[in-house]
Amino acid sequence: MIRKVVLSENDLPDRWYNIVADLPSELPPALHPRTLAPLAPDDLLPLLPSGVVEQEFSRERWIEIPDQVRDLYRIWRPSPMYRATRLERALDTPARIYFKYEGVSPAGSHKPNTAVPQAYYAKQDNVKRLTSETGAGQWGSALSFAGSLFGLDVTVYMVRSSYDQKPYRKMLMSTWGADVHPSPSDRTESGRAALAADPDSPGSIGVAISEAVQDALSRDDTRFALGSISNNVLLHQTVIGLEARKQLEIFDDYPDVVIGCVGGGSGYAGLAYPFLRDRLAGHRTGTRFVAVEPDACPSLTRGAYAYDYPDTASLGPVLPMYTLGHNFMPAPIHAGGLRHHGSSPTMGVLVEHGLIQARSYAQRDIFSAAVTFARNEGFVMAPESAHGVRGAIDEALAAREAGEERVILTHVSGHGHFDMAAYESYLAGTLDDHQPSQEQITAALAELPAAAALV
Amino acid sequence: MIRKVVLSENDLPDRWYNIVADLPSELPPALHPRTLAPLAPDDLLPLLPSGVVEQEFSRERWIEIPDQVRDLYRIWRPSPMYRATRLERALDTPARIYFKYEGVSPAGSHKPNTAVPQAYYAKQDNVKRLTSETGAGQWGSALSFAGSLFGLDVTVYMVRSSYDQKPYRKMLMSTWGADVHPSPSDRTESGRAALAADPDSPGSIGVAISEAVQDALSRDDTRFALGSISNNVLLHQTVIGLEARKQLEIFDDYPDVVIGCVGGGSGYAGLAYPFLRDRLAGHRTGTRFVAVEPDACPSLTRGAYAYDYPDTASLGPVLPMYTLGHNFMPAPIHAGGLRHHGSSPTMGVLVEHGLIQARSYAQRDIFSAAVTFARNEGFVMAPESAHGVRGAIDEALAAREAGEERVILTHVSGHGHFDMAAYESYLAGTLDDHQPSQEQITAALAELPAAAALV
Numbered sequence: 052m053i054r055k056v057v058l059s060e061n062d063l064p065d066r067w068y069n070i071v072a073d074l075p076s077e078l079p080p081a082l083h084p085r086t087l088a089p090l091a092p093d094d095l096l097p098l099l100p101s102g103v104v105e106q107e108f109s110r111e112r113w114i115e116i117p118d119q120v121r122d123l124y125r126i127w128r129p130s131p132m133y134r135a136t137r138l139e140r141a142l143d144t145p146a147r148i149y150f151k152y153e154g155v156s157p158a159g160s161h162k163p164n165t166a167v168p169q170a171y172y173a174k175q176d177n178v179k180r181l182t183s184e185t186g187a188g189q190w191g192s193a194l195s196f197a198g199s200l201f202g203l204d205v206t207v208y209m210v211r212s213s214y215d216q217k218p219y220r221k222m223l224m225s226t227w228g229a230d231v232h233p234s235p236s237d238r239t240e241s242g243r244a245a246l247a248a249d250p251d252s253p254g255s256i257g258v259a260i261s262e263a264v265q266d267a268l269s270r271d272d273t274r275f276a277l278g279s280i281s282n283n284v285l286l287h288q289t290v291i292g293l294e295a296r297k298q299l300e301i302f303d304d305y306p307d308v309v310i311g312c313v314g315g316g317s318g319y320a321g322l323a324y325p326f327l328r329d330r331l332a333g334h335r336t337g338t339r340f341v342a343v344e345p346d347a348c349p350s351l352t353r354g355a356y357a358y359d360y361p362d363t364a365s366l367g368p369v370l371p372m373y374t375l376g377h378n379f380m381p382a383p384i385h386a387g388g389l390r391h392h393g394s395s396p397t398m399g400v401l402v403e404h405g406l407i408q409a410r411s412y413a414q415r416d417i418f419s420a421a422v423t424f425a426r427n428e429g430f431v432m433a434p435e436s437a438h439g440v441r442g443a444i445d446e447a448l449a450a451r452e453a454g455e456e457r458v459i460l461t462h463v464s465g466h467g468h469f470d471m472a473a474y475e476s477y478l479a480g481t482l483d484d485h486q487p488s489q490e491q492i493t494a495a496l497a498e499l500p501a502a503a504a505l506v
Numbered sequence: 507m508i509r510k511v512v513l514s515e516n517d518l519p520d521r522w523y524n525i526v527a528d529l530p531s532e533l534p535p536a537l538h539p540r541t542l543a544p545l546a547p548d549d550l551l552p553l554l555p556s557g558v559v560e561q562e563f564s565r566e567r568w569i570e571i572p573d574q575v576r577d578l579y580r581i582w583r584p585s586p587m588y589r590a591t592r593l594e595r596a597l598d599t600p601a602r603i604y605f606k607y608e609g610v611s612p613a614g615s616h617k618p619n620t621a622v623p624q625a626y627y628a629k630q631d632n633v634k635r636l637t638s639e640t641g642a643g644q645w646g647s648a649l650s651f652a653g654s655l656f657g658l659d660v661t662v663y664m665v666r667s668s669y670d671q672k673p674y675r676k677m678l679m680s681t682w683g684a685d686v687h688p689s690p691s692d693r694t695e696s697g698r699a700a701l702a703a704d705p706d707s708p709g710s711i712g713v714a715i716s717e718a719v720q721d722a723l724s725r726d727d728t729r730f731a732l733g734s735i736s737n738n739v740l741l742h743q744t745v746i747g748l749e750a751r752k753q754l755e756i757f758d759d760y761p762d763v764v765i766g767c768v769g770g771g772s773g774y775a776g777l778a779y780p781f782l783r784d785r786l787a788g789h790r791t792g793t794r795f796v797a798v799e800p801d802a803c804p805s806l807t808r809g810a811y812a813y814d815y816p817d818t819a820s821l822g823p824v825l826p827m828y829t830l831g832h833n834f835m836p837a838p839i840h841a842g843g844l845r846h847h848g849s850s851p852t853m854g855v856l857v858e859h860g861l862i863q864a865r866s867y868a869q870r871d872i873f874s875a876a877v878t879f880a881r882n883e884g885f886v887m888a889p890e891s892a893h894g895v896r897g898a899i900d901e902a903l904a905a906r907e908a909g910e911e912r913v914i915l916t917h918v919s920g921h922g923h924f925d926m927a928a929y930e931s932y933l934a935g936t937l938d939d940h941q942p943s944q945e946q947i948t949a950a951l952a953e954l955p956a957a958a959a960l961v
Contacts, residue, residue, distance in 0.1 A: 054580045125509045157884035199881045222926035426654040429612035468923040471677035
């Protein structure tokens with residue numbers, strides 16, 4: 052029996068898939084953060100490389116991957132796809148569980164899939180420096196890696212709770228030559244405002260984005276790079292699912308359910324959108340798509356579908372998305388990469404149409420899944436990925452109850468070698484679960500930009 | 507141009523290569539630790555699984571890999587082989603540099619190549635529990651991973667300096683269910699003796715081996731597993747070089763020099779021995795083989811070729827090897843995996859015959875190579891691996907001086923994601939170099955077992 056499929060370099064996709072071309076209803080436009088008028092490409096040019104801006108507005112279904120990007124993808128792509136036979140046996144399930152493993156990249160996660168093209172487009176524009184935010188550090192290290200390949204300076208604002216929990220991530224970024232600051236920092240206006248409000252603030256991705264945006268706008272030679280949410284990031288991540296489709300063909304299988312973790316949603320979109328394309332095109336209508344988020348930051352399961360800012364200081368474009376409000380401050384759970392208050396606009400449309408379903412899990416539940424996985428399949432994964440794997444395990448258990456041969460596809464978006472302190476807390480029984488109260492969510496949602504409503 | 511070659515699962519070797527069959531002179535026998543008579547297989551049966559003992563004494567050139575071991579190898583093997591084109595460009599060298607990357611395994615290093623078969627042979631004997639030593643933690647985590655696959659309990663004695671420097675490694679082992687103790691510990695006689703001599707002892711691999719051996723001998727259901735040095739470990743690691751040979755054929759190239767890091771020597775032997783086979787068989791006589799060790803633990807460059815114990819408490823078989831003396835206490839450098847006082851017996855014969863040359867580097871030199879590599883090739887490697895890569899870079903620079911197209915093969919035996927504190931010290935300029943004084947080496951060599959001499 053085949054256990055793993057590794058494609059050759061020749062099977063690396065040569066185009067990204069842009070789901071904007073196939074959405075079941077029009078993607079509501081992003082709005083200008085001050086005027087709330089629909090955003091034009093020119094509005095973004097001071098902030099983002101022009102190639103990125105073009106992709107952000109593109110409605111082309113397929114977008115060619117530049118040769119140099121494809122060449123750099125070869126450092127770690129195509130990534131392997133596994134059938135989790137030992138996990139299936141341990142669960143005593145008739146289900147077939149497949150996982151795409153993105154932990155093989157130099158940064159240890161799927162984030163370089165978009166960091167490399169973003170750095171490429173910056174270089175094309177003769178940009179000298181990139182700024183960005185990072186939660187758990189996966190995105191920041193991916194951008195540091197990509198920047199080093201193109202000789203770009205990189206400055207990263209890292210959410211303080213993760214900066215403190217995961218010092219090795221910071222050192223990894225430094226090894227690639229990046230400049231890393233805990234956020235909120237005193238380097239930007241929005242950082243200083245956050246510190247004034249709470250000198251011990253654990254930070255949030257929203258604040259860190261504001262800092263990175265302000266920094267980028269303050270210098271002509273600098274642009275901003277975003278790790279999730281925006282159309283172009285999700286676009287770049289579709290290499291995951293495009294490879295996965297080919298690999299499942301070799302396994303001679305097709306998923307009944309595609310399930311994975313969602314923060315901003317780029318990793319899950321990367322896996323799922325090429326399969327959603329089949330469904331949107333009218334084939335394979337039986338496949339379910341399930342997005343899994345943490346109880347502590349439940350934008351899809353408890354948030355509103357509304358226009359909101361991606362960042363706390365209201366500097367970024369106003370986006371149509373599932374959101375908890377841009378001032379929502381999630382608990383400092385270990386899955387720092389899933390602590391954004393909103394998820395991506397295209398995912399919002401798909402959830403509204405019932406094409407993607409959402410569920411959430413508590414922190415201890417996802418670590419229990421991660422440990423079961425590690426002791427059967429070997430790989431110790433990032434806590435973010437464990438949300439999707441928890442979901443996959445529950446699907447497999449449901450299939451056992453139902454006595455059905457369910458085909459389950461998930462992804463392990465990164466390894467957990469930087470997250471061992473979290474595993475230790477879990478194994479020691481000292482890990483807490485976190486759920487925001489309804490009052491906390493209601494209060495944060497009251498601060499949505501009132502003049503911009505999604506119909 | 508091809509940048510990377512990933513073989514399919516079908517290309518996974520089905521036999522290990524045993525260099526004992528091809529050595530240019532007889533391998534001197536291992537001796538019983540108390541009688542100093544040549545060791546018989548029966549002497550080892552209380553300590554090691556019977557399948558391991560059989561391989562330890564085997565003179566068969568090729569040994570079949572059991573199906574179940576091959577199946578588990580598929581979790582991460584075949585591992586990729588890269589041509590380091592960006593590094594070549596940065597060095598402005600006409601040399602072609604290839605590296606085999608072993609960081610893709612669940613434990614992040616090459617060590618599972620032998621941990622899995624050792625756990626397999628233990629399971630065949632109905633052993634319930636394995637003990638072992640670990641330096642930097644790569645071996646201990648590999649054995650913990652392998653133990654979890656076979657449902658075996660694993661107890662690891664981890665050298666205290668690494669236990670303190672690399673807490674995440676300990677947590678990784680716990681995640682796979684292992685029981686980890688800093689060594690010297692108070693759990694064994696030899697640990698207590700070491701603590702009595704120096705309550706603040708940083709430990710050494712020699713002491714940790716003694717502890718693990720004593721623990722294993724104290725229980726009928728327990729056996730010991732060794733991470734390097736012994737013939738069977740080097741045998742298992744040859745999957746690296748056997749794959750590498752096939753991969754270089756696809757690159758249409760053959761190495762002029764095979765260079766890599768050596769502690770006990772199993773990773774380097776794994777890479778080099780299948781190429782040495784070509785040379786020993788009379789083909790490819792122009793290839794050089796270079797073993798690189800740390801200045802702080804220079805067994806091949808400053809040690810004696812002599813019979814010595816593999817462990818401090820003189821419990822293990824007396825082995826013919828390059829050694830600094832079993833009481834030699836190396837400085838607590840970050841390349842904890844290279845801190846053993848001796849290297850493997852087969853390597854000793856090859857060095858004696860001039861078939862392998864040795865050189866050593868200071869700690870700061872190897873980190874400078876690792877950072878150069880990370881900023882060009884992406885991967886952040888373990889400090890152990892950086893010794894070989896430092897050597898490869900120097901070979902490439904020498905080729906530039908000589909204006910020759912040298913083909914250089916090395917291996918990145920593990921990723922450095924558990925070693926970020928060491929990188930931070932290097933980047934902060936606070937890293938020290940360490941060299942033992944001649945007096946220290948002379949004193950340690952004075953304690954060799956006098957009754958056993960190598961002619």
